[in-house]
Amino acid sequence: MSTVHSTGQLAAHLAGLGVEPGGVLMVHASLRTVGAVEGGPVGVVRALRTALGPQGTLVVPSFTTENSDTSPSYRERVRGLGEEDLAAVRASMPPFDRAATPAPLMGALAETVRLSPGALRSGHPQTSFAALGPRAGRIVADHDADCHLGERSPLARLYDVGAQVLLLGTGFDTCTAFHLGEYRLPGPPRRSYRCVVSANGGRRWWEYEDVDLDDSDFAALGADFERGPRGSGVRTGPVGSAHSRLLRLVDAVDFAQGWLREHRTARAVPPTG
Numbered sequence: 001m002s003t004v005h006s007t008g009q010l011a012a013h014l015a016g017l018g019v020e021p022g023g024v025l026m027v028h029a030s031l032r033t034v035g036a037v038e039g040g041p042v043g044v045v046r047a048l049r050t051a052l053g054p055q056g057t058l059v060v061p062s063f064t065t066e067n068s069d070t071s072p073s074y075r076e077r078v079r080g081l082g083e084e085d086l087a088a089v090r091a092s093m094p095p096f097d098r099a100a101t102p103a104p105l106m107g108a109l110a111e112t113v114r115l116s117p118g119a120l121r122s123g124h125p126q127t128s129f130a131a132l133g134p135r136a137g138r139i140v141a142d143h144d145a146d147c148h149l150g151e152r153s154p155l156a157r158l159y160d161v162g163a164q165v166l167l168l169g170t171g172f173d174t175c176t177a178f179h180l181g182e183y184r185l186p187g188p189p190r191r192s193y194r195c196v197v198s199a200n201g202g203r204r205w206w207e208y209e210d211v212d213l214d215d216s217d218f219a220a221l222g223a224d225f226e227r228g229p230r231g232s233g234v235r236t237g238p239v240g241s242a243h244s245r246l247l248r249l250v251d252a253v254d255f256a257q258g259w260l261r262e263h264r265t266a267r268a269v270p271p272t273g
Contacts, residue, residue: 004036005240010047013239014166017246021053024135024163026249027060028176029109033169035241041112049132057133059158060110061176062103067096068126068195073105095196095203096125103128109168122154125197125206129154135161146208148193149176150183155253163249169242172222173215177249181256183211185264217263225255 019025027048037043048058065071069090078086094101098121103110113119114130122128122143131139131154139161144152155177165177172178182188191212196203226234226245235246 003241004038005034006038007043007047007050010034010037010044010240011050013237014047014051017166017237017239017244018164018235019048019051019166019246020056020164021051022055023052024057024059024133024139024158024161025052025166026129026158026163026177027058027109027166027168028170028174029060029107029166029168030170030242031108031168033242034239037240041108044109045112045116045132052133055134057131057135057139058113059129059131059136059139059154059163060113061106062110062114062121062128062130063106064096064101064103064126064128065105067093067101067197068193069093070192070194071126093196095198097198098123098128124148124153125195126193127153145197145206146210148210148213149179150211153180155180155249158249159253165247165249165252166239167245167247168239169244171219172225172245173219175218175222175252177252178215178218178221178256178260179213180253181260182213184253184257185261188212221256221259221263224259225252228255230255 031041031044039046052058065073068074078089103114113132114121116132119130119132120136120140121130122140124143124145127148129140139154139157143154147153149155159180167175189212190209192207192209194205194207197206230251233248233251237244
């Protein structure tokens with residue numbers, strides 16, 4: 001018979017891991033690894049908010065790629081299609097609506113937070129964040145539409161307030177905080193992005209230029225972070241049935257900035273001899 005974890009058990013696990021009452025916590029989660037929980041995803045959100053306390057703020061990524069024709073998922077979706085079918089796909093793509101657009105690829109926890117009473121969401125049409133708690137408004141405000149995850153995004157606000165990051169049954173490959181390190185590199189590569197947004201009751205295509213986001217080496221980055229001096233602050237332990245990590249966002253971003261400068265520059269240099 002499989003174990004069903006109670007909200008109280010999960011909250012105790014989170015407290016034991018080091019989640020700070022009154023703090024700000026960004027969570028990446030795989031609820032499948034957590035196992036069965038009383039109340040399902042709502043029960044997990046309740047446990048997180050219990051550990052954070054009434055003055056704590058919970059933040060999740062609520063990213064959307066379904067409205068973009070420059071995303072990897074779109075390119076995979078239209079691979080091999082003729083012009084007529086391609087045009088039909090583009091015409092059917094829904095415009096981003098901050099209040100209504102779901103974020104299915106972010107998982108059940110992120111969707112549960114987004115849909116919770118009182119949740120606020122930032123306005124970026126591809127990389128929005130949802131937040132619950134007293135500091136939610138400060139964190140999600142002023143997310144510029146041409147800045148995915150840089151200084152004019154919730155990630156920078158999370159850095160400013162000293163947020164913690166919880167990898168709840170996930171690995172460092174999901175650690176969005178590392179992207180802020182990309183923005184803080186000198187002259188990071190940039191590219192064009194395009195997505196559908198709401199406009200005057202209809203839809204329009206919005207094209208902009210931003211940093212060329214690349215998470216392909218985040219697992220290696222995270223492994224080096226955890227092994228290094230800053231990694232001594234990474235707390236590990238079970239939350240429900242999930243092996244989890246808790247870390248300081250500032251530590252992750254600062255380490256990523258130096259690591260990416262070294263490793264991506266080296267990677268870009270052609271071999272000699």
